[in-house]
Amino acid sequence: xxxxxxxxxxxxxxxxxxxxxxxxxxxxxxxxxxxxxxxxxxxxxxxxxxxxxxxxxxxxxxxxxxxxxxxxxxxxxxxxxxxxxxxxxxxxxxxxxxxxxxxxxxxxxxxxxxxxxxxxxxxxxxxxxxxxxxxxxxxxxxxxxxxxxxxxxxxxxxxxxxxxxxxxxxxxxxxxxxxxxxxxxxxxxxxxxxxxxxxxxxxxxxxxxxxxxxxxxxxxxxxxxxxxxxxxxxxxxxxxxxxxxxxxxxxxxxxxxxxxxxxxxxxxxxxxxxxxxxxx
Numbered sequence: 001x002x003x004x005x006x007x008x009x010x011x012x013x014x015x016x017x018x019x020x021x022x023x024x025x026x027x028x029x030x031x032x033x034x035x036x037x038x039x040x041x042x043x044x045x046x047x048x049x050x051x052x053x054x055x056x057x058x059x060x061x062x063x064x065x066x067x068x069x070x071x072x073x074x075x076x077x078x079x080x081x082x083x084x085x086x087x088x089x090x091x092x093x094x095x096x097x098x099x100x101x102x103x104x105x106x107x108x109x110x111x112x113x114x115x116x117x118x119x120x121x122x123x124x125x126x127x128x129x130x131x132x133x134x135x136x137x138x139x140x141x142x143x144x145x146x147x148x149x150x151x152x153x154x155x156x157x158x159x160x161x162x163x164x165x166x167x168x169x170x171x172x173x174x175x176x177x178x179x180x181x182x183x184x185x186x187x188x189x190x191x192x193x194x195x196x197x198x199x200x201x202x203x204x205x206x207x208x209x210x211x212x213x214x215x216x217x218x219x220x221x222x223x224x225x226x227x228x229x230x231x232x233x234x235x236x237x238x239x240x241x242x243x244x245x246x247x248x249x250x251x252x253x254x255x256x257x258x259x260x261x262x263x264x265x266x267x268x269x270x271x272x273x274x275x276x277x278x279x280x
Contacts, residue, residue, distance in 0.1 A: 002026040003196060004042040004090065006079070007051035011155030012096075012147075012188060016049065019189050020196075032075040039082035039089075047092040047196050048083075050076060050132070056098070056121070057160065060244035065120065072128040080134050092141040094195045095132035099148045099181050099206055101125035104250035106177055111257035112146070112202040121247065129202075143195035148206035148254060152185030153278055165220050171230035173237060176214030178251035181206040184268035184277070194264055204256040208269050213251065216271065223275035 003020055007013045008029035017027040028045055030038040032052040042048050052075065054067040076095070083089050102110040103117015116126050125146070135142050150156040164170050183205050191205045211219070221228035237245035256264070268274035 001047065001196070002028065002045045004028040004030055004038075004045040004048040005051060006030055006032050006038055006048065007053065007096075010051055011152070011159075012150065012185075012192075013051045015152070015185060015189050016051070016192055019193060032071065032079055035075055035078035036082045038079055039086050042083060042090055043086050044088045045090045047094060048090045049094045049192065049196065050079075051096045052076075053096060053128075056100075056244070056247070057241070058244075059240065060120075060242040068124060069127070072124060073131055076128075076131040077134070080131065080138065083135075084138055089138065090140060092143070092196070092200075093132060093135035094143045094145065094192065095129065097125050097129050097132075097144045097146045097202075099146050099204065099252055099254045100247065101129070101146055102252050102254060104178075104246060104252050106179070106250070108253065110252055110254045112204050113258070119246070120243070141198075141200045143200050144202050145191060145195055145205050146202060146254075147188065148181035148183050148204075148210075150185055150188050151182055151274055151278060152188075156185070157182075158278070161220060162224070165224050165226055165228070168226040169230055170217060170221055170226065170228045171232050172214050172217045172228070173232040174213070174234040174249040176212060176217070178213050178249060179210050179253035180213055180216045180251055181210040181254035182216070182271065182274075183207050184274040186267050190267065191259060191264055194262065199262050201258070203259045203262070203264075204254055205259070206254045206256050207266060207271070207274070208256055208260065209271065210253050210255070211271055219271045219275055222272070223279045
């Protein structure tokens with residue numbers, strides 16, 4: 001199989017390309033920064049996977065929010081417009097998305113069939129997925145992977161937290177009651193491979209056992225053998241992320257109901273084991 005990866009040099013893209021090559025597939029790297037060139041590079045591929053997107057875990061200035069929107073909405077639109085004129089275009093389009101689609105809640109549980117939230121990140125995910133759905137008009141199978149907090153070495157959430165926790169400076173954020181829907185990088189890649197191989201529609205890329213921030217904090221502390229005594233007040237999240245601080249203090253409890261129903265078997269469903277597999 002020949003797979004074009006948009007955003008191939010990112011944290012997930014690098015690992016996905018390696019996984020494809022390891023099983024004998026051809027991984028073609030392309031960048032959405034040049035949508036026309038990316039569309040041309042996609043010719044004769046069986047599937048295109050769009051992982052491109054400006055970082056969300058930055059301070060949410062107006063410029064940062066514009067970059068998030070441009071990379072997830074405007075550039076995919078230009079890519080698909082260009083792809084419409086490409087012969088031998090891919091038969092399937094697999095798009096990244098995020099569990100931020102559901103909005104935040106301390107009490108609700110969300111599955112793939114749940115409706116969207118109303119905050120900025122939720123609206124962004126809705127628009128992101130709407131662009132992906134346009135690929136269906138080109139005769140392409142469409143899959144959308146809504147991802148939670150990805151745990152892996154060399155990037156993702158652990159890239160930011162490990163230095164702090166290894167110093168013994170990690171602690172519970174705000175109330176600690178907010179839900180963190182996490183996933184091991186191995187399972188993230190496994191779900192993308194399932195989508196590449198034929199699953200369509202929405203798949204939640206989140207482990208079947210989400211945890212509260214309090215439990216996540218203590219589990220990471222155990223994994224690195226350090227105490228977690230320093231609470232992080234809610235205003236600190238606002239200082240770090242600005243308007244986006246709520247993504248750390250509110251969270252959402254997301255279950256992979258359809259992902260499991262489609263037959264995916266998680267390699268790392270338990271947080272303590274997942275962290276041990278990465279940090280032992």
